[in-house]
Amino acid sequence: MNVMAKAEKKISSAFIYFFGSFGGILFGYDIGVMTGALPFLQADWHLENAASLVGWITSAVMFGAIFGGALAGQLSDKFGRRKMILMSAIVFMVFSVLSGVSPDMGEASAYYLIIVRMLLGLAVGAASALVPAYMSEMAPAKARGRLSGLNQTMIVSGMLLSYVVDFLLKDLPGEWAWRLMLGLAAVPALILFLGVLRLPESPRFLLRKGDEAQARKVLSYIRKNPADIDQELASIKETAKEERQANQKTSWSTLFSGKYRYLVIAGVGVAAFQQFQGANAIFYYIPLIVQKATGQAASSNLMWPIVQGIILVIGSLVYMWIADKFNRRTLLMVGGAVMGLSFILPAVINWMMPNMNPMTIVVFLCIYVAFYSFTWAPLTWVLVGEIFPLAIRGRASGLASSFNWIGSWLVGLIFPIMTASMPQEAVFAIFGIICILGVIFVKTCVPETRGHTLEEIEEQGTNRGRVKASNPEN
Template structure:
């Protein structure tokens, strides 16, 4: 390892840059899809749903695989591999043969493996590099990077929309290789996580890394704390199994964390992010390829919401924000269907209500889900429980992306979103009755509360 000092800002920036990668590929299909549908003459929602959702299918496996391999190979090395796989997948998608549906689905699965890996590795790396007092705000930076990646992809889609359709969508997908290349080059200079170095016996290297990102008086104490945590986790791995997640003392908290991750996707946010041009097309009659300004508006709202969250993260209780956000989100989905049942309205009204949904999602459920998941699981089962929550989240994202075009082909958009609105309100009720408050409580206090609730 080079003895040359690396700026902590450089480390945190490129440590979080994987979020840009993650966000770009979530967003890019939004603009590419209308051109792809026209170029390949895709009719019906089934094929469109599979092409879009195949990314999330890959991500289910990518997150699980990356978590296991990063414990053996290191966080940094796995981020590098993910960036390489992402570059390959993006370029392969960009050279898709005409009508090559199976080929494109395969490349999207490859991309999904890389995206899923990045979504698991980036928060882990950031939490291990950041000092304790900065972890909350740095989790906000990760969310900001993700939504910034989405906004960048929407702007790229908009700028390329004047190209011939068979070139436009391929170039949109291929350009995802650019942030992957930037990530790869940046991570080449990043150090390995001190936690991984200590776990693998490389204490001197860990000490060197900590001199770059900690005050001198903090280093020895942190090394001792990492050693103690590693000892506890090693003991937990031997004494717990997947079945432990359903044991009485853990069950309440496991259900709380996993279900919050599950609800975050089944509320329908990704239906907007993936399909907003098609939603506008159906509402207004305007061609979807001409409606690419709407994703940019959604992207700006998401970025502003992420900034708002960073400003208020430690000023309001987690449960209160989740319930308030979920209620407004649910009503913004249900009201268009209710209003339309009484009177004829401008079809674009639904798009206005969707923007309200995005605004409240951006500073409540989008970031808070992962803050809560990081806080609610007891240490002994945290690895397995967090992996289960992440997998459930990607499964939800996959299902919503797959079924939304099928649902809108068989019923009105207002009816589809009203269904998601009901799910939002069910999520609010779940948070009210089944999720503990974690803000301001130690992990030990949260674990004790969960055990007491389950014993009642």
């Protein structure tokens, strides 16, 4: 026991933050890796004209993630954050390797890979939910506000890493290229597993299990002032008590009662719009988009994902710089407007000038990614974290996350089907209209949360509920 305590005391907060952030890199790597693998996989398995299968192979991870996040949240309350992160890393490693060694059995191979990637998605969804939660519970209160921006930076860094790996492996024989791209996802999962092995359990979970002595011990490793430890323990106890009382008084129907309906619609709506605006169509299919625009082979266009990845990383850093300088609504509306125009203008230009340079659409996609990276990408989760009152926070946050994953899955699934049946410019114009609808939604349905306490935000929902009750025809 003394040896274990001695080992845990050597753990620094920097080590905890690194491996908390590394979970974001793991998540981002898997989002991006199929971008480079898909052109080689299509050629190897002759799927060039199988749009629905391509969509399912690409989106299967997001489909699994819909269930992975919800399942991990419930299991982590029973077994602990740390154990579930370790389990997620193991699942991630196993199914990454199984993806890379997919048997070549004709069309049956595609169904095998779809199932394996669905199971891999359970780990992706779990990691995306568990790692930020663990980090926020370990971090001091003054650092929590920056974690959402830091987590976003790590996710897009993981995407950029996968794009670079794809580019470096592109000259291998086709079958080896895509298999290594998918299989190497096991490496960051192994690093995460080995790192988390050294981490202690969350103090919040320990207190919920009644182990105050161990919770105090863990806090002593990462807090310097004993008075801060006492204050934080008392705060965790009080919050846990309030959450238990809230859970006893609320149900799923409570989310849509007059008092909370406005805030639930706002938070869940923003989470859904973030995905239905079409960002993942770019992240998953940019080589195929360039191929369709220029006629060049997708496998020779793997520099474009790296360009997108660099833009995403720079944008996430820009967000961390401007996050507290502008209102949330302002950034979302400006970002959404530019994103919408970036999708709509290529269709308009192509209609007016049918002989336009085919790379024009790619330039506009880069503009879209730039504005998405410092507005809707990080702000969605900042707003979701701020907008839900304590009484409904657990259920409402889970609902928002589910709608976000559903949107991600559907976009990944239907984009190749849409582009197989209509011009690319028309497909992106549809996403552009959704972006504009997102701006209108933010303008009319989303309250400003920057600089407001949770109580003030909840009061906005209460007041809106009273107005609706007194004017039911509105």
